[in-house]
Amino acid sequence: MSELNIVEQLINALRILPGVGPRSATRMAYHLLHNNIEKAKNLAEVLLYSLQNIKNCQECNTLCEDNICHICLNQRRDNSKLCIVEMPIDLHMLEQTQSYHGKYFVLMGKLSPLDGIGPQDIAFEKMLSRAVQEEIKEVILATGFTTEGETTAYYIAEILHKKGVNVSRLARGVPAGSDLEYVDVNTIARALVDRKSI
Secondary structure, three states, X not given: XXXXXXXXXXXXXXXXXXXXXXXXXXXXXXXXXXXXXXXHHHHHHHHHHHHHHOEEOOOOOOEEOOOOOHXXXXXXXXXXXXXXXXXXXXXXXXXXXXXXXXXXXXXXXXXXXXXXXXXXXXXXXXXXXXXXXXXXOEEEEOOOOOHHHHHHHHHHHHHHHHOOOOEEEOOOOOOOOOOHHHOOHHHHHHHHHOOOOO
């Protein structure tokens, strides 16, 4: 196999990353091969180790090294609240806020009927059995505000309501620090609908 083919394979491999197009992948590949050999080796080792050792938490379904993640093991978390998110990155972003102290469940996807993704293609049944546990007093739906995220939230809410579970949804509104003239019309409309008394 020629050197050019190997480099092209590396470039194509880097293109699987989100937001990385052909030009970015080419720059990354040459940067790794020319400037950072040791860092590139470390990246390869960590990536391989991660692929061999990362698995889904048996309780919340997020990614972790052990059978149960550190959040599920934390005795100080509020067991009465369960926040449902689409992906582990969503859990990570909510944790960054330091304003939620309950438990999580990660669906590992979202419903998308147009793409043929139904409840059987995400961890729906596992989420359902977790959400209807007696200790859960509130399920917070924190799926995205895309069409698929809204569909997922609506579907979950309908089923949980039938089972007598208290369900809430993340609020939407104007981003902090922004002027109305720079906010899209749909966000302003939703902020008006979701307004609250002060």
